[in-house]
Amino acid sequence: MGQVVVTAERTLKAGPDQVLGALGDYTGVRSRMLTEHFSEYEVREGGQGEGTVVHWKLAATSKRVRDCLFTVSTPAGDRLVERDANSSMVTTWTVTPAAEGARVQVTTTWDGAGGIGGFFERTFAPKGLQRIYDAQLAKLDSVLGS
Secondary structure, eight states: EEEEEEEEEEESSOOOHHHHHHHHHHHHHTHHHHOTTEEEEEHHHHHHHTTTTEEEEEEEESOOEEEEEEEOOOTTEEEEEEEESSSEHHHHHHHHEEEEEEEEEEEEEEEEOHHHHHHHHHHHHHHHHHHHHHHHHHHHHHHHOO
């Protein structure tokens, strides 16, 4: 069993504060960033940044659906961290200043399976999830009018 790591990033024209605020807006902007891979999206507590509890199902493939229940923390002024109560999955959204606006990096880690199943998970899951994140970041860019 090994840790699986997925990273995607994009530079947006909007400023870092605006981008971080949008990422922490689970009742508004975040729901508009979802792709067809997400279903059953529901804010269960809060809705703005720290302390928010949000649920969704993520269908990375037609056969691989994760039931996620994330609690959001903001350990630093430039990050949102989502920890899944149903697995070892942790997603960190980091926003830093860039010459053109803001650089957004999303990194997800989880404890992968062992054996041959784990080999395929570590080989194929990162590419699929990275495509999902690339689409979400493009939607965020569109929502912010960048």
